Each structure stands twice: as C-alpha cells, then as structure tokens.
Amino acid sequence: MPDKTILLKYTSQDAPARTKEFLGLFTAALRELDALEGVNITGVEDIGLYDDGLVVRILPEGITYRNVQEGDIRRIIELTVKKGQIIKELLAKPAAKETRVALRNCGAIDPDRIEDYIAAGGYAGLKRALFELKPDDIIAEVMKAGLRGRGGGGFPTANKWQLARKAQGARKFIICNADEGDPGAYMDRSILEGDPHSVLEGMIIAGLAFGASQGIFYVRAEYPLAVERVEKAIAAAREYGLLGERILGGAFSFDVDIRLGAGAFVCGEETALLASVEGRRGYPRPRPPYPTDHGLWGYPTVINNVETLANVPPIIAKGGGWFASMGSGKSTGTKVFALTGKVRNSGLVEVEMGVPIRDIVYSLGGGTLSGKAVKAVQTGGPSGGVIPKEHLDTPITYENLAQLGSIMGSGGMIVLDEDDCVVDICKFYLKFCVDESCGKCAPCRIGGFQMLEILERISEGKGVPEDLPKLHEIATAMQKASLCGLGQSAPNPVLSTLRYFEDEYKEHIVSRRCLTGKCKGLLVYAINQEKCKRCKMCQNNCPAGAIPGDREKGFVIDASKCIKCGRCAEVCKFGAVDRR
Amino acid sequence: MPKLDKAALEKMLSARPAGGDWIKVGMSTCGLAAGAQEVYDTLVAEAKLLNAAVRVEKCGCLGMCYAEPLVEVCVSGMPRVIYGKVDKAAAMRIMERHVAAHELVDGHIIHRGERDAR
Numbered sequence: 001m002p003d004k005t006i007l008l009k010y011t012s013q014d015a016p017a018r019t020k021e022f023l024g025l026f027t028a029a030l031r032e033l034d035a036l037e038g039v040n041i042t043g044v045e046d047i048g049l050y051d052d053g054l055v056v057r058i059l060p061e062g063i064t065y066r067n068v069q070e071g072d073i074r075r076i077i078e079l080t081v082k083k084g085q086i087i088k089e090l091l092a093k094p095a096a097k098e099t100r101v102a103l104r105n106c107g108a109i110d111p112d113r114i115e116d117y118i119a120a121g122g123y124a125g126l127k128r129a130l131f132e133l134k135p136d137d138i139i140a141e142v143m144k145a146g147l148r149g150r151g152g153g154g155f156p157t158a159n160k161w162q163l164a165r166k167a168q169g170a171r172k173f174i175i176c177n178a179d180e181g182d183p184g185a186y187m188d189r190s191i192l193e194g195d196p197h198s199v200l201e202g203m204i205i206a207g208l209a210f211g212a213s214q215g216i217f218y219v220r221a222e223y224p225l226a227v228e229r230v231e232k233a234i235a236a237a238r239e240y241g242l243l244g245e246r247i248l249g250g251a252f253s254f255d256v257d258i259r260l261g262a263g264a265f266v267c268g269e270e271t272a273l274l275a276s277v278e279g280r281r282g283y284p285r286p287r288p289p290y291p292t293d294h295g296l297w298g299y300p301t302v303i304n305n306v307e308t309l310a311n312v313p314p315i316i317a318k319g320g321g322w323f324a325s326m327g328s329g330k331s332t333g334t335k336v337f338a339l340t341g342k343v344r345n346s347g348l349v350e351v352e353m354g355v356p357i358r359d360i361v362y363s364l365g366g367g368t369l370s371g372k373a374v375k376a377v378q379t380g381g382p383s384g385g386v387i388p389k390e391h392l393d394t395p396i397t398y399e400n401l402a403q404l405g406s407i408m409g410s411g412g413m414i415v416l417d418e419d420d421c422v423v424d425i426c427k428f429y430l431k432f433c434v435d436e437s438c439g440k441c442a443p444c445r446i447g448g449f450q451m452l453e454i455l456e457r458i459s460e461g462k463g464v465p466e467d468l469p470k471l472h473e474i475a476t477a478m479q480k481a482s483l484c485g486l487g488q489s490a491p492n493p494v495l496s497t498l499r500y501f502e503d504e505y506k507e508h509i510v511s512r513r514c515l516t517g518k519c520k521g522l523l524v525y526a527i528n529q530e531k532c533k534r535c536k537m538c539q540n541n542c543p544a545g546a547i548p549g550d551r552e553k554g555f556v557i558d559a560s561k562c563i564k565c566g567r568c569a570e571v572c573k574f575g576a577v578d579r580r
Numbered sequence: 581m582p583k584l585d586k587a588a589l590e591k592m593l594s595a596r597p598a599g600g601d602w603i604k605v606g607m608s609t610c611g612l613a614a615g616a617q618e619v620y621d622t623l624v625a626e627a628k629l630l631n632a633a634v635r636v637e638k639c640g641c642l643g644m645c646y647a648e649p650l651v652e653v654c655v656s657g658m659p660r661v662i663y664g665k666v667d668k669a670a671a672m673r674i675m676e677r678h679v680a681a682h683e684l685v686d687g688h689i690i691h692r693g694e695r696d697a698r
Contacts, residue, residue, distance in 0.1 A: 194640020
C-alpha cells in the first residue's frame with residue numbers, strides 16, 4: 001500500500017512524449033536514493049496546469065511543482081517525498097477554483113437513487129421550508145441570497161415569486177423551463193441527468209413559497225435520457241411521500257407533471273412556452289400581462305430555469321446569506337458555464353460569479369486546443385455577443401457582460417481562436433435565429449433574413465461600405481420592435497462583432513480578404529509563375545475553364561470565372577497554386 | 581416503501597454514508613455517447629470475476645466532457661482519482677491493477693488539483 005503518490009505530466013505542447021522520459025528519470029532516482037518503497041509513481045493524462053513544463057504533484061499532501069527540471073528531481077525526492085518539506089521556488093500557483101452549487105451532486109450520486117440524494121443532504125431544504133419557514137420567509141431567504149434567473153434574463157427569482165404570491169388565482173403553477181436550445185450550452189441537460197431531485201426539490205419549495213399546487217417540467221424531446229431520469233425522480237418522490245397529498249405529513253400538497261417540447265428554440269421564451277404547454281402552437285405574445293399574473297390557462301405562473309431551481313434547495317438549507325457571500329455585487333452565487341469551441345477542456349465548469357473570464361478559459365479550460373491565441377469568447381449563445389481578448393480579465397457578472405455588449409444568457413461560452421472569422425461566426429448565429437424565428441412578427445421574420453443576406457454578401461466578397469450602417473439600422477429596429485426575446489436579441493452577435501471587429505468587416509468589404517480563410521468566397525487562387533513548370537495539369541483539371549494560356553506563354557487563373565473549388569491547387573505537383 | 585414523514589426524513593439525512601470501496605462511472609449523455617455503458621459493463625463483469633469487494637455505481641456528468649468516459653475510483657489506502665478516456669482495456673486494467681493490486685494505472689488519470697479533491 002503506497003504512502004506517497006507522485007503524479008507526473010509534461011504539460012508544454014512541444015514534446016508531449018516527455019512525460020514517459022521523466023517518469024523513467026524519476027523512477028531511477030527513487031531507486032538510487034532508496035525511496036521506491038511505498039511510493040506509487042505514475043504519468044497522468046491531465047494535471048490541471050498547462051504549458052508549465054513538467055508538473056509534479058505529490059499526494060496525499062497535494063504539493064504541486066511546476067517547470068521541474070532534471071536537476072530538481074533528486075531534491076524533490078530528498079526533501080519533499082522523504083521529509084515532506086516544501087521547495088518554495090518550484091511551487092505552482094493553484095489553478096482557478098470551481099465552486100459547485102448547482103452541480104453539487106452531478107457526478108457524485110446515482111441520479112436514479114433518491115436515497116443517494118437524501119444521503120447527500122437532499123430534501124433538507126424542503127424540510128426546513130415546510131416545518132420551519134412561512135412562505136414569506138422562504139421568499140425572504142431567496143431574496144437575501146440575491147438569486148437571479150440563470151436562463152438568460154437574470155431577473156431576481158424572489159421578485160418573480162413575490163409577484164405570483166400576490167397575484168389572485170384559483171390555482172397557481174410553477175414551470176421548470178428545460179427547453180435548453182442555445183448552440184453549445186447543455187448545463188440544464190447535465191443537471192437533469194445528473195441530479196434531477198435537486199430541481200424537483202427546488203420546484204416544490206417554489207410551489208410552497210407562492211402557493212402553487214402543480215409543477216410542470218417543460219423538457220425538450222431531444223433530451224430522452226433527461227426525461228427518463230426526471231420521470232424516475234418523480235416516481236420515487238411520490239413513493240417517498242415527497243410529492244402528492246400532504247408532503248412529509250405536513251399540510252402542503254403538490255404534484256408535478258412533464259411536458260415535452262418539440263424542439264422549437266422560441267419555446268424557451270416564456271409566453272411561447274406557455275402556449276406550447278397548453279397544446280397550442282409555440283408563438284410568443286406581447287407582455288404584459290406577465291405570466292405571474294396571467295400564465296398557464298390564465299392562472300398565475302412562475303417559469304424558472306433548471307439551474308435556478310437547482311440552486312434553491314441549498315439556499316433554503318444553508319440560508320440566503322451563505323449564497324450571497326459568494327459572487328460579486330449584484331451577481332451572487334455561482335454560475336455554470338458550458339465551455340466549448342476551440343478550448344482544450346470542453347465541458348461544464350461552475351465558478352463563483354466575479355471570476356475573471358481568463359481564469360475560466362485558460363486555467364479551467366486549459367487554453368486553446370491548437371495552442372493559438374484566443375481571439376474572443378462568445379457568451380450567451382445566439383442572443384449574446386463576443387468578448388474580445390482585450391477584455392478577458394473582466395470579472396464575469398451579469399452587469400459586466402451587459403456592459404461589454406454581451407449577456408450571461410444560459411451560460412454558453414464558446415472560445416474562438418485566431419482561425420475563426422467573426423463574420424462567419426455571426427452568420428452562423430444569425431442563420432440559427434432566422435431558422436428558429438417563429439415568423440409571427442415582421443421585425444424578426446424580415447429583419448433577420450435581410451441581415452443574413454447582407455452578411456452572406458460580405459462573406460462572398462460582394463459587400464459594399466453601406467452594408468455596415470445598414471446592418472446597424474436593421475439591428476436596432478429589430479431590437480426595438482420585435483415581439484419577444486428571440487427577435488430582440490438576435491442582432492446582438494452582429495452588433496457586438498461590429499463593435500469590436502469593425503476592421504475585420506471592412507477587411508472583407510474593402511480589401512475583399514478574409515484573413516482566416518473561413519469565408520470561401522473571398523479566397524483567391526493564383527499561379528505562382530516562378531514555381532510553375534507549365535505542365536498544364538491545372539488547365540486540364542479546371543472544371544470551370546478558368547485557366548487560359550498554353551505551355552508557351554504560361555497559365556493564369558481568370559478570377560471572374562474561377563469557382564474556387566481548389567482543384568488546381570490539389571493537382572499541381574509543384575505547389576505553384578497559391579491560396580490567399 | 582412507506583411514505584416518509586419529518587422524523588423519517590431526518591433519520592435518513594443523518595444516516596452515515598455507506599463506507600467501503602467504490603467505482604463510479606459517469607453515465608449521462610456525454611459519457612454514454614463516448615462508450616460509458618461498455619466501460620460500466622466491463623467493470624461489473626471484472627469485479628465479479630476478480631471477486632473484488634468494490635461497488636460499481638452509476639453517476640451523472642462530472643463536467644469534464646472532453647475526457648469521457650470518466651471513471652472515479654475510491655479504494656482505501658489509495659488516493660481518490662478520476663480516470664478519463666477509459667475504454668474497455670483501460671477499465672480492465674483499472675480493476676486488475678488499481679483495485680486489486682493497489683497500483684495506479686498509467687496515462688488515464690485526470691487530476692486537476694483541488695477540483696478533484698472533493
């Protein structure tokens with residue numbers, strides 16, 4: 001049985017195979033110094049530090065050294081392994097820390113076993129809410145916590161509950177919005193799949209707080225496993241008397257049901273969601289009246305996001321003050337981010353609000369996969385914007401993101417590196433919104449389409465300088481005049497990229513160049529006459545007849561006929577076709 | 581199962597967690613898509629074969645989707661570690677070497693410091 005464990009990883013990207021080499025050196029040194037007994041040494045896949053040379057971690061103490069050189073090996077063994085002393089100059093700065101509240105049980109318990117959830121402290125919040133607090137106290141506790149909606153808008157949860165509590169209605173509803181649809185965001189799915197009871201408990205507590213007797217999970221049908229696990233959770237909770245008549249023998253009765261969404265992005269918008277639950281087409285309607293007054297079938301209804309509800313049980317169990325002690329300013333607690341794109345460690349991270357974006361991308365995310373510099377970070381999905389690399393040190397809060405022209409949104413975070421073209425990214429998000437626009441209101445239906453057309457023109461090299469003010473004009477009109485959040489926020493990616501990357505747009509329009517090569521229409525093929533051996537292969541293979549000339553005079557590519565298929569470059573044996 | 585009341589829930593909440601050695605396999609969509617079911621089945625079969633006193637359990641997503649399938653191993657006398665990118669062969673090695681012989685399996689460990697020292 002080992003007393004000490006040594007973990008090794010060579011983290012610089014220049015020579016990944018060096019982990020093995022150092023493993024050999026370490027083992028040899030251990031043997032030489034007679035320290036092999038009781039020591040378990042191994043190379044690891046990921047040690048949490050990146051581009052830091054050889055990283056060595058010694059357990060159980062958890063001492064981590066970075067940039068370890070061959071010459072350091074003996075003293076590490078002599079001092080740290082044998083005597084437990086720390087060599088200060090080698091110590092690594094600790095990596096950015098995750099703080100798990102919403103994800104507290106994900107990956108730690110079996111989601112299908114309610115016993116596991118209770119053993120991890122589950123339903124303690126409900127017990128306190130039922131037997132120790134009055135409904136107003138519950139709302140006060142959530143108010144004190146400063147919990148804000150985690151689905152996008154960031155509206156204070158307690159205020160929503162308060163509005164519904166004051167509203168008159170024969171019955172009231174709480175709906176869990178699990179219609180997660182932002183490209184690249186999947187924290188809600190993960191919570192429902194990994195810890196469905198936490199969301200269920202949050203819902204029961206919410207029901208208790210404002211007097212709802214019925215809850216509804218609105219889950220998109222594309223999440224079959226999440227639906228299955230929620231179904232199991234509901235059945236188990238009923239069996240245990242945590243749902244149904246007189247919960248835990250108290251006076252409160254509450255039950256929940258599941259509704260499946262058929263996968264329209266707009267159904268994540270609350271009024272469209274209500275229409276969908278009622279069995280109608282998922283069209284939004286103007287607000288007010290807000291759902292807290294006039295919601296499902298006309299009754300007062302609160303719609304909360306999955307992550308929001310998962311935060312409720314620990315807030316009630318540990319108190320609002322505990323939650324409010326985390327975070328920064330008006331953005332309290334933690335937020336789950338779905339880190340995707342060009343980042344090395346794609347996945348979910350939950351951090352305290354106020355952590356610099358750089359820590360999330362570099363320390364937790366491990367930087368870019370390619371090793372190239374980060375160009376920007378896109379947050380908030382199709383409703384959000386980009387944050388250029390100059391602003392990566394901004395602490396992440398609702399307010400700071402809004403100031404930078406982006407939004408927190410549901411927490412999607414897509415890392416872009418130098419190979420990504422902002423026009424191309426913008427086109428992608430706008431295309432998504434155009435596809436998902438329900439078509440009810442003209443600004444969104446027509447405005448989105450027109451903007452997309454302009455962007456496509458720009459990416460094909462047919463842009464004109466007037467396109468930029470025109471984009472601005474349409475975007476502003478859409479923001480002001482669209483009926484629901486989808487249309488109001490769809491121009492955000494365009495506006496935010498125009499704000500930070502106007503030069504890149506101009507590069508496309510004026511110089512007709514896309515430096516990343518992502519905009520195919522802007523590629524130019526040309527024959528390098530110095531390298532050309534006049535073999536005629538390109539002319540023979542050009543499907544568009546765009547390469548005039550003969551073996552005497554040489555060949556040129558006629559840009560007006562070229563269809564940019566790249567065939568000439570492929571067949572040229574001399575590398576004489578340049579792609580710019 | 582009789583319905584819980586306040587006292588019964590309190591009793592469950594204060595119950596001591598089950599001890600012993602365990603292995604958890606992340607079996608959410610991300611894990612399953614990467615082959616977690618085969619890893620789980622292999623671990624269960626190997627545990628039986630080796631007659632190892634270890635519980636093989638399912639759990640949700642740990643968050644490190646880039647390294648799925650993930651397997652977390654907690655065996656007394658050994659540091660608690662997470663193995664990433666586990667396939668059938670790695671699962672067998674984890675059972676034979678980590679669980680049975682108390683030796684860490686090379687290469688697959690994801691140990692990101694504090695994050696994993698829950």
